[in-house]
Amino acid sequence: MDILNGLAHGFSIALLPHNLMWSLVGCFLGTIVGILPGLGPAATIAMLLPMTYNMSPASGIIMLAGIYYGAKYGGSTTSILLNMPGESSSVVTCLDGYQMARRGRAGAALGIAAIASFIAGSVGIVLLSLVAPPIAAFALTFSSPEYFALMALGLALVVLLGGDSLVKGLIALFVGLWLTSIGTDLFTSQSRFTFGQSSLLSGLDFMVVAIGVFAITEVMNSIKEKEETQVLPVPKGLRNLLPNREELKACRFAFANGSIVGFIIGILPGAGSSIASFISYGIERAFSKHPEKFGTGVPEGVAAPEGANNADTGGALVPLLTLGIPGGGTTAILLSALVLWGVKPGPLMMTESPDVFWGLVASLYIGNVMLLVLNLPMVPLFAQILRIPVYILHPLILGVTVVGAYSVSGRLFDVMLLAGFGVLGFAMSRLKFPVAPLVLGFVLGDAMERALRQSLMMSQGDLSILVSRPISATMLICAIVILFLPLLPRFRALKQAAG
Numbered sequence: 404m405d406i407l408n409g410l411a412h413g414f415s416i417a418l419l420p421h422n423l424m425w426s427l428v429g430c431f432l433g434t435i436v437g438i439l440p441g442l443g444p445a446a447t448i449a450m451l452l453p454m455t456y457n458m459s460p461a462s463g464i465i466m467l468a469g470i471y472y473g474a475k476y477g478g479s480t481t482s483i484l485l486n487m488p489g490e491s492s493s494v495v496t497c498l499d500g501y502q503m504a505r506r507g508r509a510g511a512a513l514g515i516a517a518i519a520s521f522i523a524g525s526v527g528i529v530l531l532s533l534v535a536p537p538i539a540a541f542a543l544t545f546s547s548p549e550y551f552a553l554m555a556l557g558l559a560l561v562v563l564l565g566g567d568s569l570v571k572g573l574i575a576l577f578v579g580l581w582l583t584s585i586g587t588d589l590f591t592s593q594s595r596f597t598f599g600q601s602s603l604l605s606g607l608d609f610m611v612v613a614i615g616v617f618a619i620t621e622v623m624n625s626i627k628e629k630e631e632t633q634v635l636p637v638p639k640g641l642r643n644l645l646p647n648r649e650e651l652k653a654c655r656f657a658f659a660n661g662s663i664v665g666f667i668i669g670i671l672p673g674a675g676s677s678i679a680s681f682i683s684y685g686i687e688r689a690f691s692k693h694p695e696k697f698g699t700g701v702p703e704g705v706a707a708p709e710g711a712n713n714a715d716t717g718g719a720l721v722p723l724l725t726l727g728i729p730g731g732g733t734t735a736i737l738l739s740a741l742v743l744w745g746v747k748p749g750p751l752m753m754t755e756s757p758d759v760f761w762g763l764v765a766s767l768y769i770g771n772v773m774l775l776v777l778n779l780p781m782v783p784l785f786a787q788i789l790r791i792p793v794y795i796l797h798p799l800i801l802g803v804t805v806v807g808a809y810s811v812s813g814r815l816f817d818v819m820l821l822a823g824f825g826v827l828g829f830a831m832s833r834l835k836f837p838v839a840p841l842v843l844g845f846v847l848g849d850a851m852e853r854a855l856r857q858s859l860m861m862s863q864g865d866l867s868i869l870v871s872r873p874i875s876a877t878m879l880i881c882a883i884v885i886l887f888l889p890l891l892p893r894f895r896a897l898k899q900a901a902g
Contacts, residue, residue, distance in 0.1 A: 413761030416461055417769055425466040426766050430773045433473020438481055444474035445733040452740055460744035461762040469770050471733055472716040476774045479516035479709055480785055485800055487618040492676035492712045494842050495684045497617055499704025506700050511646040513785055515702050516709045517778040519658055523710030526662035527717025528767045545671055547857035548869050552878035554851035557678045559882035560685035572840045579844025602816040611817050612845055614804050615824025616838045622797045623829040654706040657687050661710020669718020676715035677846045683711035724748055
C-alpha cells in the first residue's frame with residue numbers, strides 16, 4: 404500500500420463519526436491536561452487506558468494519541484499567563500511568553516503558540532507519513548556516545564540562556580546538574596546527597612523544581628515590589644488579542660526552525676521535547692538580528708520552542724510505529740496499549756494493521772485542525788485571567804502549585820520542597836542569576852550522566868569513544884564552539900588594547 408492510498412484508507416477510518424468523537428475527546432482532555440500542572444499526558448493515558456479495552460484498536464489509539472499531542476498544545480497556557488510550566492518542554496516558553504503577557508500581549512503570545520503548534524504539528528505529521536522508515540533506521544545509529552554529545556550540545560546553550568553573565572549562567576547550570584543527581588544511583592543503587600532523608604531516595608520531581616523557581620518566585624517578586632493592586636494589561640477587542648502581521652512575519656523562521664528541529668529530536672529515543680525546545684530556542688536566538696531582546700518578550704521566543712514541542716510528537720511516533728521502540732514515558736504507554744490490543748508495532752505494521760497505522764496518521768491531521776479550532780477561540784477567555792487582581796490571582800497560583808506538587812506523590816515533603824525552591828528562585832532573581840540554566844541542567848543532567856556512564860561501559864573506561872565516532876565528535880565540537888563564542892569579543896578587545 405503506497406502512501407497516498409494508505410492516507411486515503413486512513414481518512415476513511417478516522418472520519419467515521421465515532422472516531423471523530425474519540426479524537427475530539429482526546430484533544431479536549433489533552434488540552435486540559437496540558438494546562439493543569441502535575442498531571443501530564445503519560446499519567447492521564449495510563450489512567451484512561453482501561454477505558455479503551457472494549458474499543459477497537461483504531462478508536463483507542465486515536466483517542467490516546469489525541470491526549471498526547473493535545474497536552475502539547477495546552478502546556479503553553481499557564482507558562483504564558485502565570486509563568487508556571489506544567490511540563491519540562493514548556494519551560495522555555497516562559498522566558499518570552501510571560502514577558503509578552505506582562506507587556507499586554509498575552510493574547511498574541513497564546514495565538515502564536517497555537518499557530519506554531521499547528522504548523523509544526525502539521526509538518527511533523529507530513530514527515531511521519533513520508534519519511535518514517537528511513538529516518539527511523541538512521542535514528543538507530545545513535546548510541547550512548549551520540550546521546551551524551553546531544554545532551555552536551557543542549558547544555559552548551561546555557562551561553563544563550565545565561566543573560567549578561569556567563570559565569571552566573573554556568574553556576575546556575577551546575578546547581579541544576581547537582582539537583583538532578585540527588586537520589587539513588589541507577590547503576591550502583593547507592594544513595595546520593597539525600598542527607599538521611601528517605602523521601603529524597605527517588606530524587607526530585609521536575610514539577611516541584613520548575614514551578615518553585617518560576618511561579619512561586621514570580622509571586623514573591625510581586626509581593627516584594629508591592630504590586631498588590633496591579634493588574635496586568637489586557638487589550639480590548641479580538642483583533643488586539645491575536646498576533647498582528649508584524650509578529651507573525653517575525654516568526655516565519657521560528658515556525659520552520661521549530662518544525663524541523665522538533666521532528667528530528669523527537670525521532671531520537673530518549674531525547675524528548677525538552678531538549679528539542681531548548682535547542683530550537685537557542686538556534687532562533689543565535690540567528691536572530693536582535694538576540695539581546697530574547698527573554699524580554701519577543702514572539703520568536705514563543706514560536707520556536709512551542710513549534711519544536713509539537714513537532715516532537717510526530718517524530719516520537721516514528722520509532723514507535725516503524726520499529727516498536729518508545730522514545731519516552733508516553734510513547735511507552737502507547738506501545739503497551741498497542742500490544743494489549745494485539746497490534747505489533749514494527750516495519751510490518753503498515754501492512755499487517757493498516758487500519759490502526761493509517762487511521763492514527765490520518766487522525767493526527769484531523770486532530771491538529773481540531774486543536775487549532777479549540778484553542779484560538781479560547782485565547783480571549785484565557786487572556787481574561789490576567790484581569791484578575793493580583794490579591795486574588797496570587798493565592799490562586801499558590802493553591803494550584805501546592806495541589807500540583809502534592810498530587811505528584813501525595814507527600815507533604817514535596818510541598819515543603821516546592822517552598823524551598825521558591826525561596827531559591829527568589830534569591831537567584833535578587834542576585835541576578837538566570838533560572839533557565841538551572842532548569843536546563845536539571846532536565847538534561849540525568850540523561851547525560853546515564854549516556855556517559857553507558858558509553859564508558861561500552862569502551863571499558865576509555866573516554867576516546869566520545870570523539871572517535873563522527874556524529875558524537877561533531878556535536879561535541881559544536882558545543883565547544885558555542886561555549887567559546889561569548890569570549891571572542893573579549894579577546895578582540897584585549898588584542899586591540901595590546902596593539
